[in-house]
Amino acid sequence: MANLSASPATSILSKGFPHDPVQKSRFTCRTPAPSRRLCLRSSQKCRLGHGGRSGARERLLGRRFVGCSSTAGEVGVVSEDGSGKAGVGDGQDKYLLREFGWGVRRMAKVGEEMSKVAHVQAEAxxxxxxxxxxxxxxxxxxxxxxxxxxxxxxxxxxRYACLVAESASAHNSLWEPLKEIVGVVDVTVQRDEDVLCHIQGEQEYLYISGIAVLTKFRRQKIATVLLKACDVLSALWGFSYLALRAHEDDFGARKLYSNAGYKVVSRDPIWITWIGKKRRVLMVKPSPFYKTDFI
Incomplete structure (x- = not known):
């Protein structure tokens, strides 16, 4: 599904994860250009995680974001209303997004949960x-x-977040950090020129990688919810574009990404196949919460 290929003898850093998690980052706050400023219904400030972007302004299909932090350091943003569609959280909800019965939140930085995340990606x-x-x-x-x-x-x-998906039944809204994690995705701020040349006017973007779902939970919309949560994160952090890479012949993953709004903008050079590597495509999408000129 994702842009990783694994072999026991190859380092994990060559499997689609960023070679350097702070690669080409300067740790500077980024303010969206005035021409891409969000349309707001609320001036309420939001925080995401410890030390997250303060004063970020968001719009989610006309719904107001809630900026209350829970004791876990997370922000309640979007939850599921009675209709089953994405709606506004109550401010104490730990989830970035709640849809199709799944909730997506930032990974808790505790050893056992990190081990669960590693298991999901290793299995995939x-x-x-x-x-x-x-x-x-x-x-x-x-x-x-x-x-x-x-x-x-x-x-x-x-600059980096690992998002995890878990069951988010309506009767179970309390934080249970050690419940089963069924899917994960990495989100990293990057400024690779090979990507920026396709989104002119931007200095940085969010790069999506390492998306994985446990085998027994596949085909249950988990990957779709993870990608939507990345969209929400792009608004909280104030980024206009998201990008990812997929293997050219992985039509299942490419369909998933296309349905999520990503478009192919470039491909690896053909000579990549001469050295035994699979050719990849670069896919980019504008954040659905920003007005952009991307076609």
Whole structure:
């Protein structure tokens, strides 16, 4: 589904995760250009996580964002109303987005939860081997966990986020950090010129990577909800564009991303296949909460 391919002998840092979680970042606050300023219904300030962007102004299909922080350091933004559609949270809801019975929030920075995240990504991206598969899987999972911990330690709260999806039944709105995590996605602020040349006028964008869903929970709209949560995060952090990469021949993933609003803007050079690598496509979308000129 995602843009990662795994093999036991290859470092996790070459599997689609950013080689450097703060790559090309200068840790400067970014203010959206005046021409792309959000249309507001509320001037209420919002915070996302510890030290998140303050004073961010958002609009979600005419609904007002709620800026109350929970004890977990998260922000209640969007929840599900009686109609089953995305709506406004009550301010104590930990979720960025609640839809189709799933809730997406930022990962808790505790060891056991980070291990669960690593398990989800390892299951999705590990390539089985004929002999000693269990051993190689645990080695791969340890590598994924190490990379995750490095990104968390090295990145400011509004430059990197790992979002996790879990069951969000209406009768269970209290925070249970160790309940089963069924899907994850990484969101990183980047400024790669190969991407910026397709979104002229921008200095940075949100890069989506590492999206993974546990095998037994696939085809239940979890990946769709994760991508929508990335849209919400783009508004909270004040970014106009999101980007990701997918393998050119992974038509299932590309359909998922296309349905989420991403468009192919470039492809890897053909010579990539000559050295045994799969060709990828770069897909970009404007944040649905911003007015942009992207076509």
């Amino acid at each position: 991206f590990h390539t089985p081997v004929a002999l000693l598969n269990d051993l190689f899987f645990h080695m791969f999972k340890a590598e994924v966990l190490s990379a995750l911990m490095y990104r968390v330690r090295s990145s400011p709260p509004e």
